[in-house]
Amino acid sequence: MPPLVSVIIPAYNSRAHVARALSSLERQREKNLEVEIIVVDDGSTDGTADFVRSRFPLARCITQDHAGLAAARNTGINAATGDYIVFLDADDLLCRGCLRSGIEALSRHGADISVCLCLNYVEGKDEGHFWPLRQDQYPLHLWHSNISPVHTFMCKRAVFSSLRFTPLPACEDWFFWFQCGQAGFQFTCNTDGMAVYIHRREGLAQTIGGQRTDMRVHLDVGRHLQQAEGLPPEGLFSAAVAHLAGALTCASNSKQHHADNVRQLLVEAGHTLALALKNKHSARRPSPTDPAGLAEQCHILQACALACGLPGEASELAQDIRVLGQYLCPGINDFTDGEKLHAAWRETFARTAVSPSVMAQTLRAHFEPADLVIPAL
Structure with a gap:
């Protein structure tokens, strides 16, 4: 067979x-x-x-x-x-x-x-x-x-x-x-x-x-974004918001990046933010009941939470990120409280993810702890 x-x-x-x-x-x-x-x-x-x-x-x-x-x-x-x-x-x-x-x-x-x-x-x-x-x-x-x-x-x-x-x-x-x-x-x-x-x-x-090299992939993905001619404005906007959050996440892990790498990632975030702002008014107003809109909210909430921890020289970048946050999450009044923004991001992320109870059920049905033991051959 x-x-x-x-x-x-x-x-x-x-x-x-x-x-x-x-x-x-x-x-x-x-x-x-x-x-x-x-x-x-x-x-x-x-x-x-x-x-x-x-x-x-x-x-x-x-x-x-x-x-x-x-x-x-x-x-x-x-x-x-x-x-x-x-x-x-x-x-x-x-x-x-x-x-x-x-x-x-x-x-x-x-x-x-x-x-x-x-x-x-x-x-x-x-x-x-x-x-x-x-x-x-x-x-x-x-x-x-x-x-x-x-x-x-x-x-x-x-x-x-x-x-x-x-x-x-x-x-x-x-x-x-x-x-x-x-x-x-x-x-x-x-x-x-x-x-x-x-x-x-x-x-x-x-x-x-090996994780220190993920900056290279973030920059490669960013180059694809800047050249994404085939994406409609709403798709380009969504991709830019997602990549912005990813670049900031990568930059925030200071243990895995030299200062020069962090600066490169913040420059990348700035280019991506400019692309998102340019396409903001062409994009549809997201709805939290729409999976794509919920994903956009999740990414911008993470970006806004991380923006609260950016260094002083990146204050303009942080302020422009908050502009996007106000557009995508009009129900939030304060975009300067990193702790509350992080909690809102975690809550929104949970709505986009497979629930832990489903994962636990699948694990119980298909996994035995003995499977972790290397067979004696």
Whole structure:
């Protein structure tokens, strides 16, 4: 039977933990759901490829010189034969029924890309917490930042007819999903499936270091925004508001950015704010009962809350951000109280996101704590 789903696992020196990921995929196989597992050994020196071939003969292992995550995923895409494609990092796992639920969500909503739920788990530290996931408007939110870890996405093969991952120091998955949104592919939320994003202690420093490079992607996304000729005024306005909030969020994390980087991000925020103000009167007046309008309110509330903490030299930027806040959130009187604005943002965000109770229900139905244990082989 030809495979229905191809799962691509990029692996670099992953012998110690790849068995957990592969075991979770073996549990996905069921009647009428053939799973093709492709492990791309990205120049490992610890015997990862030999381990996979000897212990998991149903997996297909491809070896290549070390070239990074994006290149490894692209190699897997080129080799995949399934109708659907999923990416799973070597130290993460998919909960039971995740692949089936993704296919059903795509079929039910006529979409090209589904995004399932995610449990973040730090080994040996806690029981995990849920990654907040918006319910819809994914192309809009991708102007702000990434929406979910890479292993929560399932794509129809057509998505890769012209797109591939761009090699970047970090955030290459965000930039790829952003490109999918701009190409017109339809996203949908899959609340019946769940993945587990496992943070290993020895990998945390590398992860935090990689996050410092997200500024580059913010600037790349900003260049796309300035050249977005195909967007109608209301779409350009919404994208600018989302990107403004994303740039300010990136700039506000002072632990991950040098002062020069923060200045670049504030300049980016200024360019984006000017674009939003230019298109403000062409855009429709948002309604909080409309999903797009609620998303706009969420982004501007976050921007206004962050504007309260901007340095004095950015006071003009902060004031202009408040102008947008007054336009999109006329029910708020004081845009100088950062604490209250942050609370309003959190409340609005919750209205756009999958509820924690739904996430907990899916986790209970499809996850066993024993799945976190690396199988003894």
